[in-house]
Amino acid sequence: MIAVENLTKYYGTLPAIQGVSFRVEKGEILGFLGPNGAGKTTTMRILTGFMPATSGTATVAGYDVFKDSLEVRKRIGYLPENVPIYNDMEVSAYLNFVTEVKGVPKKLRKEKIQQVIKNCGLESVSNRMIKNLSKGYRQRVGLAQALVNDPEVLILDEPTMGLDPKQITEIRHLIKELATEKTIILSSHILPEVSMICQRVVIINQGKVVAEDTTENLTSRSQTSRRILLQVDGPSEVVLKILREVNGVNRVQRKDQVTGNIFNYEVEASKDRDVRRDLAHAIVQSGNGLLELRPVEVSLEDVFVKLVTEEEG
Amino acid sequence: MIFGGGENIKLMDFNTVTTIAHQELKINIRAKWTLVFAGGFGIIALAISYFGLVTAGFVGFQGFTRTSASLLNLVLYLIPVVSLMMGTLSFTGEKSANELLFSQPVTRSEILLGKILGLFLSITTATFIGFGLAGFVIAVQVGTEGLTRFLAFVGLGLLLALVFLSLSAMVAILSGKKAKAFGFSLFLWFFFVLLYDLLVIGLTFVFKERTANIFIFLSLFGNPVDMVRVSSLILLNGTTIFGAAGAALVKFLGGQMASSLLLISALGVWVATPLLISDRVLRKQDI
Numbered sequence: 001m002i003a004v005e006n007l008t009k010y011y012g013t014l015p016a017i018q019g020v021s022f023r024v025e026k027g028e029i030l031g032f033l034g035p036n037g038a039g040k041t042t043t044m045r046i047l048t049g050f051m052p053a054t055s056g057t058a059t060v061a062g063y064d065v066f067k068d069s070l071e072v073r074k075r076i077g078y079l080p081e082n083v084p085i086y087n088d089m090e091v092s093a094y095l096n097f098v099t100e101v102k103g104v105p106k107k108l109r110k111e112k113i114q115q116v117i118k119n120c121g122l123e124s125v126s127n128r129m130i131k132n133l134s135k136g137y138r139q140r141v142g143l144a145q146a147l148v149n150d151p152e153v154l155i156l157d158e159p160t161m162g163l164d165p166k167q168i169t170e171i172r173h174l175i176k177e178l179a180t181e182k183t184i185i186l187s188s189h190i191l192p193e194v195s196m197i198c199q200r201v202v203i204i205n206q207g208k209v210v211a212e213d214t215t216e217n218l219t220s221r222s223q224t225s226r227r228i229l230l231q232v233d234g235p236s237e238v239v240l241k242i243l244r245e246v247n248g249v250n251r252v253q254r255k256d257q258v259t260g261n262i263f264n265y266e267v268e269a270s271k272d273r274d275v276r277r278d279l280a281h282a283i284v285q286s287g288n289g290l291l292e293l294r295p296v297e298v299s300l301e302d303v304f305v306k307l308v309t310e311e312e313g
Numbered sequence: 314m315i316f317g318g319g320e321n322i323k324l325m326d327f328n329t330v331t332t333i334a335h336q337e338l339k340i341n342i343r344a345k346w347t348l349v350f351a352g353g354f355g356i357i358a359l360a361i362s363y364f365g366l367v368t369a370g371f372v373g374f375q376g377f378t379r380t381s382a383s384l385l386n387l388v389l390y391l392i393p394v395v396s397l398m399m400g401t402l403s404f405t406g407e408k409s410a411n412e413l414l415f416s417q418p419v420t421r422s423e424i425l426l427g428k429i430l431g432l433f434l435s436i437t438t439a440t441f442i443g444f445g446l447a448g449f450v451i452a453v454q455v456g457t458e459g460l461t462r463f464l465a466f467v468g469l470g471l472l473l474a475l476v477f478l479s480l481s482a483m484v485a486i487l488s489g490k491k492a493k494a495f496g497f498s499l500f501l502w503f504f505f506v507l508l509y510d511l512l513v514i515g516l517t518f519v520f521k522e523r524t525a526n527i528f529i530f531l532s533l534f535g536n537p538v539d540m541v542r543v544s545s546l547i548l549l550n551g552t553t554i555f556g557a558a559g560a561a562l563v564k565f566l567g568g569q570m571a572s573s574l575l576l577i578s579a580l581g582v583w584v585a586t587p588l589l590i591s592d593r594v595l596r597k598q599d600i
Contacts, residue, residue, distance in 0.1 A: 011599075048416050051599035073418040084413030086336075088343035100332045101417045145413065 001026045001153060001183040002047070007056035009042050016042040017207040020056070024200075029179045031198030031215075032187040033300075035308055039207040040187045041081060044155050047185075048078045061152055074103070077146030081157045083138050084145065087131035091122055091141055094130060095148055102149040112148055120144040121170060135162035143171065147178070154184045160193060172197055191301040201300065203307055210307045219298045225250065227296040228267045228276060234288030236263050242282050248273040262291065329419050330427040337403065337431020338438070347439045350395055354443025357387060362451055374451055377459030381466040382549050388470045389538050390506055392436075396474045397498040399432055400481025405491040412600070421595045429478055429588065436474045440467060465548050469541050476537040476583045477501075483587035486595050509536045530565060533576075537583045544576045 002024040017039035049069040058065040203211040255264040269275040365383040488494040513532045517525040
């Protein structure tokens with residue numbers, strides 16, 4: 001549905017993105033991650049026709065973004081970082097204007113507007129002036145304008161920014177629902193959000209794609225060792241010695257003290273060996289109290305920080 | 314009209330243009346700019362009509378021709394600054410509102426033309442409400458003699474507004490940033506309304522009489538404010554009071570009608586040129 005090949009954009013002599021390539025299949029939600037200034041917004045703005053690329057190609061639904069920009073924009077709903085709104089308008093009048101500019105046939109406008117007002121939870125504010133709405137509601141209005149003509153592709157730049165936890169859950173749910181029939185690119189700084197919503201992730205740093213895969217593959221690839229967290233009640237020097245003697249353990253680190261003799265420990269073991277049973281056995285047999293034992297999962301955040309730090313290093 | 318560039322060649326859709334224009338008008342009315350200017354125009358027109366002859370010891374409403382003549386200088390000061398400010402504000406205003414338009418399936422030429430048309434309609438509305446109310450009071454008090462001239466005078470004022478809206482769009486698009494655009498707009502106002510005539514008069518001292526006359530004649534076309542001033546005075550039969558440039562023009566063209574047509578056509582060029590430049594730049598610009 002979306003194919004980006006070797007996209008490069010220079011602002012004067014400064015490269016904003018260089019050789020960016022990725023694909024998004026129909027019905028897929030792609031997470032677009034990167035630190036500030038990495039080139040996420042530039043890529044999104046090229047896809048939505050705000051600016052041409054210096055070189056490279058991009059197609060949306062088979063249409064060339066540069067040659068058939070209008071055809072592409074007919075098929076895209078875009079929610080930019082600054083929510084595109086007119087402050088001095090009521091929500092429903094604003095959405096009516098958007099349907100007119102998007103070329104929605106007159107007889108369908110009312111129905112489309114009512115549908116999107118319902119989907120985005122705007123019923124209670126549909127007759128209020130946009131300037132009097134909270135940030136969360138403005139964000140919903142922005143999402144509503146992107147959805148109002150039922151586009152095939154949605155490009156959402158930080159869609160849950162400024163929303164309260166309840167609204168965030170609702171919007172995430174809505175995005176997931178939409179993905180059954182739409183293709184979505186979503187940029188976000190909230191990495192757990194990307195893990196939750198997106199099937200695949202593109203990580204961009206300093207204008208270049210540094211990783212592209214499913215969240216599961218990214219986290220498992222990034223895991224070079226197995227980490228286990230333990231909470232043990234016992235003299236810490238003794239506990240450390242016992243843990244280090246377990247076969248397969250590479251490193252043991254005492255973390256924070258919980259209370260008295262109770263400490264947290266982090267054990268690092270080989271990736272191909274599960275030492276949890278041996279660790280539990282060793283502690284229990286030594287007569288110390290094993291209060292907790294759990295594996296430490298590598299999060300998307302860990303992968304992201306690792307990739308971005310490696311690049312900068 | 315065919316527009317190309319980065320947006321593929323496409324016939325301009327005038328429904329889209331009118332939708333954007335209607336939206337721009339609505340925004341300006343909601344933001345109360347239009348009403349403020351309407352009120353301002355109305356009060357000024359009434360005040361000038363009523364107190365216009367106070368120095369001659371007469372207080373009371375004058376007829377349409379005299380009111381137009383008295384209003385002329387004020388219109389020449391006010392219309393350019395109002396148009397420049399409204400245009401600059403619209404083209405560099407709320408970033409998010411502009412982003413909304415640029416991400417829609419509409420060409421940049423349609424956006425430009427729609428916004429200019431909407432702004433022009435806003436100023437036209439303000440002018441008609443303001444001068445219309447004043448005109449109504451004058452008609453009731455003094456009668457309708459000279460009404461056609463007054464209407465033509467208002468028309469020339471609107472043409473001047475269109476020129477400066479077109480210039481404001483060009484300045485905003487070329488400057489990119491709000492503060493810079495406002496700075497340039499204010500400079501343009503200062504240049505055309507105050508500085509230009511001083512420069513021309515200064516330069517005439519450099520030339521011999523015959524060259525100076527031609528220079529003054531040609532200089533008229535370099536300033537839309539002067540063109541409207543001269544056209545208005547021709548319209549109001551004030552040829553004897555508007556000096557060498559106008560007299561030379563009427564003589565050169567052999568009549569008032571021809572002079573008016575030439576000046577109005579030249580004003581048309583002043584509307585079209587900045588718009589074409591804006592369109593060309595906007596179509597290639599990164600947003």
